[in-house]
Amino acid sequence: MKLPLLLLSLGLVLTLPADAQKKTTSLPEFQVKKSETEAHMRFLAGDELLGRRTGEQGNFVAARYIAEQFRRMGVVPVPGNTSSGTSAYFQSVPFEKMGGNGAGEIIADAEIMKSGTDWILMSGEAADIKAPIVYASFGLENSAKSWDDYKGLDVKGKVVLVESGTPETQTPSEIIATSAEKRKLAMDKGAIAMIELFNAPTPWNMVNKYFAGEKISLADNEKAVSKSIPHAWVNGKDAKYARALRAVKEVEFKTAGRASQLVKSYNVAGYIPGTDPKLKEEYVLLTAHYDHIGIGKQGGQPYTPEDSIFNGARDNAFGIVALLTAAEALVKNPPKRSIVLVALTGEEVGLLGSKYYAAHPIMPLNKCIFNMNSDGAGYNDTTIVAVMGLERTGARAEIEMASKAFGLGVFADPSPEQGLFDRSDNVSFAKEGVPAPTFTPGFREFNGDIMKYYHQATDNPETIDFNYLLKFSQAYTYATRLIADRKTAPQWSAGDKYEPAAKKLYGK
Numbered sequence: 080m081k082l083p084l085l086l087l088s089l090g091l092v093l094t095l096p097a098d099a100q101k102k103t104t105s106l107p108e109f110q111v112k113k114s115e116t117e118a119h120m121r122f123l124a125g126d127e128l129l130g131r132r133t134g135e136q137g138n139f140v141a142a143r144y145i146a147e148q149f150r151r152m153g154v155v156p157v158p159g160n161t162s163s164g165t166s167a168y169f170q171s172v173p174f175e176k177m178g179g180n181g182a183g184e185i186i187a188d189a190e191i192m193k194s195g196t197d198w199i200l201m202s203g204e205a206a207d208i209k210a211p212i213v214y215a216s217f218g219l220e221n222s223a224k225s226w227d228d229y230k231g232l233d234v235k236g237k238v239v240l241v242e243s244g245t246p247e248t249q250t251p252s253e254i255i256a257t258s259a260e261k262r263k264l265a266m267d268k269g270a271i272a273m274i275e276l277f278n279a280p281t282p283w284n285m286v287n288k289y290f291a292g293e294k295i296s297l298a299d300n301e302k303a304v305s306k307s308i309p310h311a312w313v314n315g316k317d318a319k320y321a322r323a324l325r326a327v328k329e330v331e332f333k334t335a336g337r338a339s340q341l342v343k344s345y346n347v348a349g350y351i352p353g354t355d356p357k358l359k360e361e362y363v364l365l366t367a368h369y370d371h372i373g374i375g376k377q378g379g380q381p382y383t384p385e386d387s388i389f390n391g392a393r394d395n396a397f398g399i400v401a402l403l404t405a406a407e408a409l410v411k412n413p414p415k416r417s418i419v420l421v422a423l424t425g426e427e428v429g430l431l432g433s434k435y436y437a438a439h440p441i442m443p444l445n446k447c448i449f450n451m452n453s454d455g456a457g458y459n460d461t462t463i464v465a466v467m468g469l470e471r472t473g474a475r476a477e478i479e480m481a482s483k484a485f486g487l488g489v490f491a492d493p494s495p496e497q498g499l500f501d502r503s504d505n506v507s508f509a510k511e512g513v514p515a516p517t518f519t520p521g522f523r524e525f526n527g528d529i530m531k532y533y534h535q536a537t538d539n540p541e542t543i544d545f546n547y548l549l550k551f552s553q554a555y556t557y558a559t560r561l562i563a564d565r566k567t568a569p570q571w572s573a574g575d576k577y578e579p580a581a582k583k584l585y586g587k
């Protein structure tokens with residue numbers, strides 16, 4: 080395909096290249112109408128969907144819309160989807176939703192610490208405890224027991240006091256990573272509550288703002304919410320509280336608790352069988368998340384009574400429109416390899432829909448040669464698409480050729496300081512070894528133009544450039560076709576951090 084295009088660009092318009100071009104432009108993705116992509120966008124980012132928050136009504140409506148679009152187009156459910164949901168297009172994803180931080184007090188001698196100001200309840204039901212307190216250092220042990228902070232301690236029926244993080248690290252991510260493990264260990268040892276002195280250099284008011292709100296996680300158990308002892312993060316930077324807690328023999332711990340409930344949401348999955356008798360066993364996985372952050376204070380950003388809905392037109396109705404465009408064009412004229420389309424839920428609450436899918440793939444991941452994810456914060460350059468991981472995932476030529484066919488350039492990895500490759504659902508598949516870039520609306524840097532809409536109530540469908548939405552969706556579709564028709568599967572660049580996972584996945 081390259082040679083005729085090259086000749087064309089040199090002005091050598093001969094019969095052969097003209098035919099070749101005619102053949103290309105007769106592909107369904109070249110026939111898409113702007114009104115089709117615009118209608119998807121206006122529906123998905125409409126106010127009636129209330130910001131599509133995971134596990135809430137607007138989120139279910141979006142899932143239903145995507146499934147019924149698949150049905151209308153002739154995209155079939157993925158073979159082997161044993162979902163017990165009402166639709167064969169749904170993969171049910173179990174979540175646990177924990178309510179916001181409730182009122183409470185921790186009293187250590189003369190010091191009275193207030194919940195929501197001086198501490199946050201990280202989990203646990205309502206409690207009114209007065210019990211001995213035992214200091215257990217970092218509250219960790221290793222499996223070989225060569226390191227055991229509980230050595231010689233009896234914490235049964237008592238409150239455990241621990242430091243956050245580990246002796247080596249007090250980064251917020253390390254604190255978060257170890258916190259649940261500490262709580263579990265304290266419960267296993269028979270403690271009735273845990274107080275953790277939060278010692279990261281992060282400003283406490285930011286920690287408080289971020290962790291005190293409603294929290295959604297994947298449920299360990301689909302049948303029942305997890306049981307937990309009350310577990311508080313106390314502002315360890317406040318020296319008088321840390322000192323008092325370390326000094327006292329007994330502590331009072333009162334909390335209204337954080338109520339948990341099980342909620343469901345759905346990944347929406349469709350399948351297009353490939354045309355090549357052999358290559359159809361392999362597939363290209365197309366993903367985009369359809370959830371967003373909700374309405375009013377759920378959004379965590381300013382809003383007004385006139386506009387309180389976080390519509391998520393750019394993030395990520397945009398990507399879903401591209402996915403639906405690909406579904407419709409590729410089912411009309413399928414490529415050699417099969418296509419699996421998954422509209423993901425739970426991205427905004429921690430990439431959870433993709434994490435769940437990667438752990439429970441409906442079709443084996445070692446038959447997945449490539450994942451083309453689409454997600455974005457917004458755009459400020461409609462002459463390009465931006466692709467996170469373009470130079471790492473082995474399909475640069477196809478992505479560039481497809482974009483060029485719709486008059487778009489390709490910009491690789493804008494704003495590397497933002498670490499965007501690892502901030503969307505593609506990373507859930509990259510970690511498994513699948514070459515997985517994210518195809519993003521055009522921007523060269525993450526600046527004010529992007530922030531103006533990113534996770535803001537202003538990210539409305541009315542502000543979308545519908546000409547660009549069409550071209551973007553067409554380029555995404557054509558790139559997918561070119562990759563699915565390739566002779567050989569794309570490979571990670573040599574030495575990439577995900578290359579070892581690929582070797583493991585594909586066994587070579």
Ligand SMILES: [Zn+2]
Binds near residue numbers: 368395426
């Ligand atoms: Zn997003």
